[in-house]
Amino acid sequence: MCESTLPWSTSDTKPKSGSGRFENSTMTQNLEFKQSRDLQPALTDPATRTLNADKLIGRWVNTDPETQGVAEIKIEQNGKEFLVNVVGAGLDGRIVWPKARARALANLEEEAGQRTLSLAADFDFGFMKAETYLRVNKGVLVIVLFNTFNDDSGRSNYLNREFFYRKD
Amino acid sequence: MTLGTELLHKSLGSGWVAAWQGGPPQLRTHPLPRGGTDLMPRRTGSCQVVLTSCHAYRLMPRGTDPMPRGTDLMPRRTDLLHRVCRVQVICTLTSVGVMKGDQKETVLKGDQKEMQFSQIRDRVEIDSETIGMMDVSGLPGTWINSNPDTSGIARLAISESNGMLTLRAYAVGPDGLIDWGTTEINVFAASPVSRAGAGFTCIFDFGFAETELQAMIMKGLLVLAQLHRFKDDSRRVDYFVREYFALEHERY
Numbered sequence: 001m002c003e004s005t006l007p008w009s010t011s012d013t014k015p016k017s018g019s020g021r022f023e024n025s026t027m028t029q030n031l032e033f034k035q036s037r038d039l040q041p042a043l044t045d046p047a048t049r050t051l052n053a054d055k056l057i058g059r060w061v062n063t064d065p066e067t068q069g070v071a072e073i074k075i076e077q078n079g080k081e082f083l084v085n086v087v088g089a090g091l092d093g094r095i096v097w098p099k100a101r102a103r104a105l106a107n108l109e110e111e112a113g114q115r116t117l118s119l120a121a122d123f124d125f126g127f128m129k130a131e132t133y134l135r136v137n138k139g140v141l142v143i144v145l146f147n148t149f150n151d152d153s154g155r156s157n158y159l160n161r162e163f164f165y166r167k168d
Numbered sequence: 169m170t171l172g173t174e175l176l177h178k179s180l181g182s183g184w185v186a187a188w189q190g191g192p193p194q195l196r197t198h199p200l201p202r203g204g205t206d207l208m209p210r211r212t213g214s215c216q217v218v219l220t221s222c223h224a225y226r227l228m229p230r231g232t233d234p235m236p237r238g239t240d241l242m243p244r245r246t247d248l249l250h251r252v253c254r255v256q257v258i259c260t261l262t263s264v265g266v267m268k269g270d271q272k273e274t275v276l277k278g279d280q281k282e283m284q285f286s287q288i289r290d291r292v293e294i295d296s297e298t299i300g301m302m303d304v305s306g307l308p309g310t311w312i313n314s315n316p317d318t319s320g321i322a323r324l325a326i327s328e329s330n331g332m333l334t335l336r337a338y339a340v341g342p343d344g345l346i347d348w349g350t351t352e353i354n355v356f357a358a359s360p361v362s363r364a365g366a367g368f369t370c371i372f373d374f375g376f377a378e379t380e381l382q383a384m385i386m387k388g389l390l391v392l393a394q395l396h397r398f399k400d401d402s403r404r405v406d407y408f409v410r411e412y413f414a415l416e417h418e419r420y
Contacts, residue, residue: 031402031404032374032375032376032377032400032402033341034339034341034346034348034372034374034377034379035319035320035321035339035340035341035346036319036320036339036340036341036342037318037319037320037339037340037407037409038377038396038404039342040319043404043405043407044402044403044404044405048405049405068287068288068289069287069288069289070287088286088287088288089287089288089289090287090288091288091291095285095286095287097286103395103397103406104406105395105396105397105405105406105407105408106405106406106407106408107407107408107409108407108409109409109410110410118408120380120395120408123286125284125286126284127284128284128286128290130286131369131382133382133393133395133408135408135410144382144384144393146356146367146369146382147290147356147360148354149360151283151284153283153284153294154294154296154299154300155283155290155292155294155360155361156302156356156357156359156360156361156362156363157354157355157356157357158356158357158358158359158360158362158366159356159357159358159366159367159384160289160358160359161384
């Protein structure tokens with residue numbers, strides 16, 4: 001990435017005092033922000049919009065063969081759209097979750113300076129909702145699930161994290 | 169409002185308050201009275217309360233703390249295994265404001281259904297005595313970003329009030345810390361049967377952007393995933409950040 005080609009930089013910008021708004025003298029554009037990170041040049045870098053999703057796309061299998069949670073994940077890309085297919089471990093086989101459309105988020109501060117894409121996907125089962133995010137770190141797909149029950153079953157809402165390796 | 173809640177409202181006198189033995193997550197999914205909520209005026213005498221689910225609750229005369237004996241109406245030993253049931257509680261309100269509980273539990277056969285699950289982990293047996301309870305004692309406090317050079321959230325202040333957990337975030341800005349204000353958080357346990365808070369989610373909506381925080385505690389550290397979505401026309405891409413926070417303490 002070449003930061004010199006960014007449409008604006010932080011070097012010639014100055015904050016309006018206490019306004020939470022950043023004025024750029026060269027672009028005459030105000031940027032609202034709630035943290036300095038909202039102003040990082042990479043967020044408007046065209047290269048960030050085209051971050052390679054190859055590391056995410058594909059079929060992933062849980063590293064734990066005895067998992068009682070998510071057994072397999074398949075991530076597909078169709079243009080700008082990402083679809084996440086999840087298969088849960090069931091009693092008598094596998095449980096196919098409803099396919100979810102994922103939001104892509106630039107992951108600019110991953111470990112070891114990696115710049116990648118992360119995905120956020122929600123699964124609605126009616127009796128339960130699972131909010132998830134997925135990221136790849138050093139070749140391992142990590143999914144974190146925040147599960148909320150809506151069925152009065154007395155189960156606690158719970159979070160869970162699982163790891164996957166690429167199958168193909 | 170559920171049938172049980174509605175009946176509860178109609179059946180209790182103004183001298184009573186209800187305190188639910190659950191944390192914010194249960195309250196979010198079940199619109200029941202929150203701790204300390206006054207109930208509608210009603211005569212004294214016998215009443216019948218039907219709960220449509222098995223969520224634990226307490227009733228107590230106003231101004232009474234701790235709760236006197238005989239006022240705990242928490243359903244006990246209800247059969248929750250793989251089914252949703254109804255609990256019927258018969259209670260009596262007396263003129264002196266002391267509740268003499270005569271509890272009766274009834275499983276209505278017609279309302280039984282299999283517990284649904286999307287993975288084996290969700291198929292569990294529930295201890296009915298702990299339903300609605302969530303130990304959130306591991307969350308309140310001031311959480312400091314482990315990275316002193318962060319350009320994002322520097323500090324989180326989590327506090328508990330009236331059974332609700334709220335979070336206040338402070339982020340690094342060009343001129344110092346920016347106070348994001350306060351928002352309610354949803355607490356999550358580590359499993360469907362656990363009653364100990366192990367993480368949370370919450371959302372800050374700033375108008376021009378929305379930030380969702382998803383946190384989990386691991387080995388004493390709060391691992392905070394931040395999902396930022398811009399709603400303005402600045403052409404900034406949505407982004408994801410994951411940072412670590414430590415709970416500030418006075419021990420060392």
